[in-house]
Amino acid sequence: DVKVTQSSRYLVKRTGEKVFLECVQDMDHENMFWYRQDPGLGLRLIYFSYDVKMKEKGDIPEGYSVSREKKERFSLILESASTNQTSMYLCASSYPSGDTMGGYTFGSGTRLTVV
Amino acid sequence: AQKVTQAQTEISVVEKEDVTLDCVYETRDTTYYLFWYKQPPSGELVFLIRRNSFDEQNEISGRYSWNFQKSTSSFNFTITASQVVDSAVYFCALSDFSGNQFYFGTGTSLTVIP
Numbered sequence: 001d002v003k004v005t006q007s008s009r010y011l012v013k014r015t016g017e018k019v020f021l022e023c024v025q026d027m028d029h030e031n032m033f034w035y036r037q038d039p040g041l042g043l044r045l046i047y048f049s050y051d052v053k054m055k056e057k058g059d060i061p062e063g064y065s066v067s068r069e070k071k072e073r074f075s076l077i078l079e080s081a082s083t084n085q086t087s088m089y090l091c092a093s094s095y096p097s098g099d100t101m102g103g104y105t106f107g108s109g110t111r112l113t114v115v
Numbered sequence: 116a117q118k119v120t121q122a123q124t125e126i127s128v129v130e131k132e133d134v135t136l137d138c139v140y141e142t143r144d145t146t147y148y149l150f151w152y153k154q155p156p157s158g159e160l161v162f163l164i165r166r167n168s169f170d171e172q173n174e175i176s177g178r179y180s181w182n183f184q185k186s187t188s189s190f191n192f193t194i195t196a197s198q199v200v201d202s203a204v205y206f207c208a209l210s211d212f213s214g215n216q217f218y219f220g221t222g223t224s225l226t227v228i229p
Contacts, residue, residue, distance in 0.1 A: 035219075043206065
């Protein structure tokens with residue numbers, strides 16, 4: 001089975017902390033994505049990556065950065081966590097263009113609370 | 116601009132009723148993909164179906180069926196004889212033909228009451 005694993009299911013962090021959310025996929029997918037999900041707003045794209053060491057801003061990159069040092073791992077970094085970053089964070093991966101039969105494969109999500 | 120609209124925020128039905136979830140999309144592309152995903156309470160989005168813009172045939176998979184109409188830019192999802200296990204948030208999504216980026220609707224929360 002294709003697996004996208006997010007390291008934490010629930011996290012509670014303090015305002016100002018640096019937060020790392022880890023995502024690992026085992027399907028050799030080139031593409032990886034980070035979304036946040038908020039009620040009434042659906043899924044909003046934060047960052048994505050089409051290759052190792054490559055990253056592109058999504059729709060709401062402010063306050064976030066990412067790292068992709070290895071193909072299977074895509075990390076989301078909150079440089080200085082704020083309460084408005086309290087959200088569900090979803091990681092996804094996919095094959096590159098031309099092979100989107102199944103669309104994305106999603107992780108189970110990390111519910112982050114910033115206090 | 117790409118956009119997906121799911122006007123129904125929440126729907127409640129009694130078990131065994133049929134329910135249709137609406138999805139309307141906007142795109143300037145002539146070729147594109149449409150998707151439906153299910154998000155149960157566990158949180159993980161599960162792929163349900165993909166359609167490409169060339170294929171307007173309706174599709175049926177068990178109790179699930181999808182109606183794709185290019186003329187109205189709609190891709191609606193019907194659950195027949197709903198069950199409690201169908202309770203979830205359902206997302207409609209659109210991608211260009213490269214499939215490198217998806218655009219999601221805001222989701223419809225379906226509750227099936229026993």
